[in-house]
Amino acid sequence: MEDIKYVFDVKKDDFVRAGETSSKVKKILRELGIDSSIIRKISIAAYEAEMNIVIHSTGGQIVLEITPGVIRITANDRGPGIADVELAMKEGYSTATDRVREMGFGAGMGLPNMKRCSDRLYVTSSEGTGTHIVIEVDLKAGEQGE
């Protein structure tokens, strides 16, 4: 009952608005009174997921769901998908073009950062279909602000 859900569209190659979704996520969590260290983790993870949709996909959505026990970020895109998820998860692995790298993206740390900043990370993807990512962070008792 006490769940709340927000859906944000993320466009391909839209660098002007890139980062806006994770900013909005952060603001919502702050207003809810979530502990600031958890806000930081979620917003970093959400940012990486958002940027991957902007850079690597043809567009998609970020969904934020909050329940009293867990915060969940779901990132869905329409493709092209990741051929080898295990490889993509490796630190430093990136298929980003030189152009993208010049702009300060594509260090290959996005997926590893999502892992580091979450309690659970699920990546489902294959070539041809889209990529589906779920990032979860638990709200343990006593971690809801001071």
Add this chain to the structure above:
Amino acid sequence: MNKMKEKYFHSVVLDADRCVGCTSCLKVCPTEAIRLKEGKACIIGEKCIDCGECIRICPNHAKNAVTDSKEILKNYKYTIAIPSLVLYGQFRGNVGINEMLTAVKKIGFDEIFEASVGTEIITNVIKNHILRNPEKKRPIINSSCPAALRLIQIRFPELLPNIADIETPVEIAARLAKAEAVRRTGFSMEEIGVIYISPCTARMTSVKHPIGIKKSYIDGVLSMKDVYGMMLRNLGSNTEDLTRSTKESLLWPIIGGQGEPLGIKNYLAVDGIHEVIKILEEIEMDKLEGLEFFEGMACVGGCVGGPLTIENPFIARRRMKTLAKGLPDSNPSDEEIKGQIEMYKSGFIRLTEAIEPKAVMRLDDDICKSIKKMEKIKEMLKDLPGIDCGVCGAPTCKAFAEDIVKGENRNAVCIVKTMKSFNKEKPQS
């Protein structure tokens, strides 16, 4: 009511007679701390960071700062003025530093103590000690802007450990001035009054309610605007040799003046509260890798842009740079630096008290209730025009919905919505 006032003392106050309820200040407030109530722009105490944006924007001068009056000098047997270095940029024409300081003294002070003593110490200690501590969270954030500090408390609590735990130039100057005067004059601490001449509203608040220290050594704060007038009359005669300022200290209150003398490449200096917010967002998200030092100043141009200054910040900056050219370079000896680091280690010029986060942005203490309230706000927003006109008294439609859900500002109505439904009901003719 009185209790509330005590709890959230602010130097920024409303002159209700002058306020016409125009919504200008609502829009510029970086923490959405202003609401129109019965047509007057009231400040929400717990959210205000005393940045002074509202003072600057108000076309009717209805927002002001509470400062002390000259009468405060009568409370002390011996008085010391510490003028903010920004004062040096306030006079057009060829007014020299000694001439200005003499004019300040003639207001009725026994002694002038320059804030530049403090800027030198801060630069030396950060450069030679704090920056050398690998344990200290990066980027190290300047502690010199009290409005930025309050902003970090309420919006970026994760960055509190990054703040350089050293006092501000004025506070350091006040401590040294008082200690020296006690030794020299034989008066007690209480008999000596240290009065700061301030360009800054937030500093005024920090003197009454310090952040990071137990008690300020500053006994009174005069607004630079008030002092300017008093000084004008005194300029020009019997100039004393009072200044010991260096080039670096004159550049210190100009944006970049704190990061530059540290001798590091990876520093970033940002001025203007809204830009500071943007960069702090990036720092909080670990997006500025390798950044060693962040200098964030709430006012445009740095302290030269303070809300209590007279001169345009860009002209003041030019003037200060010109004056700086005629001053000697800062050239501290190893001995001096060692002594200053000791002073920092002993706690005398250090922020010894924890700077606590303030969760004023949250809807409720209980997360379940917060979620319910958020859901209600979301529902209400679907029905509001979303044009953030401010006529209801809240800066945005979202703030309007929040206030209602929180049970504050119950009487507020959305005129745009009312008009729309009125138009719909009108029969077509």
